Amino acid sequence: MNDDGAALVLLSGGQDSTTCLAWALERFAHVETIAFDYGQRHRIELEQRLVVRAEIRKRFAPWAERLFDDHLVDLGVLGQLSETALTRNVAFHMEEDGLPNTFVPGRNLLFFTFAAAVAWRRGIRNLVGGMCETDFSGYPDCRDDTIKALQVALNLGMDRRFVLHTPLMWLDKAATWALARQLGGDALVDIVREHTHTCYESVRGSHQAWGYGCGTCPACALRKRGYIAWSEGRSLS
């Protein structure tokens, strides 16, 4: 365990952030979580994240002792500013610049900045987020360089030594399933499958091997493809 103490995890309630929470609970003695209400269509994730926290507490006694406060920050202004498929009821499609219309400009920059403001107040040094550059939707604020630059900016601007951890940065979705299995065995994989919400639609949808969701939106497609690749890899090994 890393005894430099405490971490604040960006927990949206999806597969990636839940895996990051487990990663942090393995390493830090004191873990808090934070999420943002920005008028997202898939608001159900904000409810599922509390279910995820409760299930982890129930099924992992050592982690329960390290899991502390949860913070929900109202970022409604972000929803007002951004005309995207994540905050408006429009169909998902690719824009001419190659970005999906689910891109909310500046979202991760704002999330980490607000998380750092909370961490500053709470005396927490480590920030953990599920950004990933390997198997992502092309969002520029998920890039490793973006996060590293932001770490420098936050440390200069707040006069702290924050460390921004992104344990999934170089993993694809199949490897993220594998990491959940490695961290918390089948119990954690069950929590990810049954209780996390990745789908862009705000419905739990029908139950599939990889969890709940519409099965067709870009987020479901990625999650499903990763689960199939991981489970086929397991059956081969």
Ligand code: ZN
């Ligand atoms: Zn979906």
